[in-house]
Amino acid sequence: MRIDVITIFPGYLAPLREALLGRAIGAGLVDLAVHDLRSWTRDVHQAVDDSPYGGGPGMVMRPQVWGEALDAVLALDERPARIVVPTPAGRPFTQATAQAWTGEERLVFACGRYEGIDQRVVDDARRRDLPVDEVSIGDYVLVGGEVAVLVMVEAVVRLLPGVLGNPASAQQDSFSDGLLEGPAYTRPEVWRGLAVPEVLRSGNHAKIARWRRDRALERTAQRRPDLLAALPEDALDDADRAF
Ligand SMILES: O[C@H]1NC=Nc2ccccc21
Numbered sequence: 001m002r003i004d005v006i007t008i009f010p011g012y013l014a015p016l017r018e019a020l021l022g023r024a025i026g027a028g029l030v031d032l033a034v035h036d037l038r039s040w041t042r043d044v045h046q047a048v049d050d051s052p053y054g055g056g057p058g059m060v061m062r063p064q065v066w067g068e069a070l071d072a073v074l075a076l077d078e079r080p081a082r083i084v085v086p087t088p089a090g091r092p093f094t095q096a097t098a099q100a101w102t103g104e105e106r107l108v109f110a111c112g113r114y115e116g117i118d119q120r121v122v123d124d125a126r127r128r129d130l131p132v133d134e135v136s137i138g139d140y141v142l143v144g145g146e147v148a149v150l151v152m153v154e155a156v157v158r159l160l161p162g163v164l165g166n167p168a169s170a171q172q173d174s175f176s177d178g179l180l181e182g183p184a185y186t187r188p189e190v191w192r193g194l195a196v197p198e199v200l201r202s203g204n205h206a207k208i209a210r211w212r213r214d215r216a217l218e219r220t221a222q223r224r225p226d227l228l229a230a231l232p233e234d235a236l237d238d239a240d241r242a243f
Pocket residue numbers: 086087088089112113114135136137138139140141142143144145146148
C-alpha cells in the first residue's frame with residue numbers, strides 16, 4: 001500500500017516512521033510519502049488559506065493550492081487512490097473503515113485546518129470520479145487533520161498482512177467481535193497485594209474463555225451499551241445472555 005499525506009505541517013507526521021509503522025515501511029509493506037502543501041503555493045507569502053465567504057471565524061484553505069497539490073500527488077503513482085479528508089464534519093472513522101481501506105492500493109490523505117478546505121476541492125475530485133471519503137475520528141475539536149491521519153494510518157497499517165507479528169491479535173482486539181476487550185494481566189501473580197484472577201492461572205481454557213467473554217460483556221455493558229445494542233442478533237449465545 002502506498003500512503004501519501006499532504007499537509008502544511010510535515011513534521012507532524014514523523015511518528016509514522018517510528019516503531020511498528022516504521023518497520024512496515026522498512027519491510028516494504030507500506031510506502032509513505034509526506035508532501036508540504038506550501039510547495040504548490042505561488043505567492044511570496046505561500047498563502048494556503050483565506051477568509052471564509054459569508055464571514056465567520058477562522059480561515060478556509062484555498063482551492064487553487066489544494067487542487068494543484070492533489071493533482072500533482074495523484075500523478076506520482078499510477079495506482080488508483082482513495083482520497084481521505086479528515087474533518088469534524090465527516091462520517092465516523094471506525095474499525096470497519098480501517099478494515100475496508102486495507103483493500104486499497106493507495107490512500108492520499110489531505111490534511112486541512114479545523115475550519116476546512118474549500119468544498120469545491122472535494123466536489124471537483126468527486127465529479128472526476130475519484131473516490132473521496134470525508135471522515136472524522138471523533139466528536140471533539142482538533143486544530144487540523146494531521147493527528148487524525150496518524151490515528152487512521154496506524155489503524156489501517158496494523159491490519160495489513162505481515163505487519164503484526166501475531167495476526168490473531170488483530171482479530172481478537174476490541175471491536176473485532178463487537179465487544180470491548182476485558183482486563184489483561186501479566187506477572188507477577190501478586191502485585192501490591194493485588195492477585196491475578198484465579199481462573200487465568202487454572203489452565204482450564206474453556207473456563208478462561210468464558211471468564212474473558214463475561215468480562216468483555218460486563219465492560220461493554222458498563223462503558224459502551226451502544227456497542228451491545230448494535231450487536232447482530234446471533235452474536236450472543238445462551239451463555240452470553242445468561243451473563
Ligand atoms: O477528525 C476530526 N475530529 C475532530 N476535529 C478535526 C479537525 C480537523 C480534521 C479532522 C478532525
